[in-house]
Amino acid sequence: MRRLQKESGDVSHPGIDGRDLALVEALKQNAKASLAQLSALTGMPRNTVHNRIKRLERSGVIQSYTARVDYKKLGQSITAFVLLDIDYGVHYDLVEKLRVMPFVHRIFSITGRNDLVLMIRARNPDELARFVLKEIRIRGVSKTETLLVLEELK
Known part of the structure; x- marks a missing residue:
């Protein structure tokens, strides 16, 4: 030890x-x-x-x-970060909608080019695509960019 x-x-x-x-x-x-x-x-x-x-x-x-959970053993083998640009004045309402979405594990308010980062877990690429293309296309989200995690290093 x-x-x-x-x-x-x-x-x-x-x-x-x-x-x-x-x-x-x-x-x-x-x-x-x-x-x-x-x-x-x-x-x-x-x-x-x-x-x-x-x-x-x-x-x-x-x-x-x-x-600490091994999400792969729970069948959630995909981890992605989704960068969001959001419209002015919708931050609080949008975050409240995102909080209850089952795929969204973490939400970060950030500085820089984007406004929010979501940590998403999904079972497969199709499930991730459905989430990003349909569920996250809600009022107030003007642009998204998805970053797929290849390997968790720490």
């Missing part, structure tokens, strides 16, 4: 130190890690680990614990 080193340097959130960052990193790698495992990874006593986790949860640094 590789031990996580305390990080030094500037931490922008008051009250968060390198030991907190090491703990957060350990939880990012394995949210199901026991207090004993986290203690061994960070070099902190179990009580300290427990208290720091509770403090990080209360302060909102740790918002939830999630599972």
Whole structure:
């Protein structure tokens, strides 16, 4: 088991130190890690680990614990990012419509040439095409560009 080193340097959130960052990193790698495992990874006593986790949860640094899912094993072998240009004044309503679409896994508001990026998961290219060509062609979307993920590297 590789031990996580305390990080030094500037931490922008008051009250968060390198030991907190090491703990957060350990939880990012394995949210199901026991207090004993986290203690061994960070070099902190179990009580300290427990208290720091509770403090990080209360302060909102740790918002939830999630599972990493292999979507291919769920039959969703296609991942794509869809860049959207949207009409002025429809941002909020459009995002609300997109949030409930089952293919849409993440929505990002971005800077640059486009306004939004959607992370889409689909079973196959035909399903992705149907989504992009039909379901996403809703009022307020002026242009789309689809980027197909070839391989997830991290």
